[in-house]
Amino acid sequence: MSEQCVIITDENSGNTLELPVISGTEGEPTLSIKALPSTLGYFTYDPGFTATASCTSKITYIDGGKGILRYRGYPIEQLAEKSTFLEVAYLLLSGELPTSSELADFQDDITHHTMVHEKLNTFISGFHYDAHPMAMMAGVVGSLSAFYHDKMDMSDPEHRMLAAKRMIAKMPTIAAACYRHHMGWPAAYPKNSLNYTESFLDMMFSVPTEKYEVSTVAARVFDLLFILHADHEQNASTSTVRLVGSTGANPYASVAAGISALWGPAHGGANEAVLTMLHEIGDVSRVGKYIEKAKDKDDPFRLMGFGHRVYKNYDPRASIIRKAAYEVLEELGTTDPLMDLAMELERIALEDEYFITKKLYPNVDFYSGIIYKALGIPVSMFTVMFAIARTVGWVSQWLEQEETPTPIGRPRQVYAGATERDYVPLESR
16 A cells, blocks of 8 residues: 545535555556545445445456456466466466476366266256256356365365365366256266366267267367456456355355356356347348447447447457457358358447447457357357356455455445335225
8 A cells, every 4th residue: 555645625524534545566546435434424426336446456457448458467468379278277376377297286186176976967957958057057056065065164275275176177067067958968077088178078068879079179269268268357246256255155155146147148148149149130231230220329239249348448358369260260161151240340340430439349258159159059058158267267366355354245325215204004005
């Protein structure tokens, strides 16, 4: 914390208050308003917490104006090009990139925690066959504390780290099991001979009747997508995990709450909404018409996958994933009319003064759905893919909060309801 402060004066009472300025290593200076209610009698009003810092964190840094995203100081562009998902997971959890031996030990830990209790498969079988996979994921992850209740002393750093590793390891197994239940297929088990994404794809798509060869293209692209989605600062689902964790709830319950928050179409469901939008537009020749509809404030149509709550520049993940989308389609030897449609939509939107002025650039969701579709992932599983990757960020943020406990989260409100009134008996109403 710096020595600087900002002095505010209440014009009604004439009282003044010094608000300390908290400065991080990067980013905007932040005012500490803890003393505001007790000194001047005011709370602050910030719907959606768009101007409120809820915590101090060393994990992820975003500069939305410059289009910067860094994990533990490392630019996302470098990690996407040179790293692997499990190496990034280690980085987010520990704060440093691993040595060769540290990475080997970490990969071994994750690999040997991928199995889930057999009763979890029984639990999953209790869901209706057409239940949404995110509903199943939230329920199953929330139940993990009942299956793995050993070593649940959250005051013990070793227990906390074990819980974090368990969730990173088991999330692909659970996701694949939810998909296979929906398909009516028998359960598949992780294979220790495969790496993280290879094992996931094998559990998703292998069937007993024939040999399944994991696509190296698919495995590599999934690893990239998981890196890009691993963490994103204090977004809605991460803030939910921290808020639930602040109550002392176990990490499985906290992450289950994060999954529920991610499910929302304005958050993790955005890539699914992009595909729905592209299908609605239907043809490249209709792009101009829908651009005009998007600009009409009286028209309910919105361009999905454009703009971001934080980025007021090009989402750095979008340029990486755009290149990957082209590579996937080329390597698989397939063409996708939706990709052509997306490219034309992007081109026109980036040249249109309306979108330039409002800084509505394509975000990561604009292309990820096209990639998932090309790799055979059904639309209902898109947000599940996001959840697998974001689990790393959730548990990293949860661990950080547990190491430096904060008070239970408790936002205030502006009450706008009725003032005090007397109860009227039923017969007199």
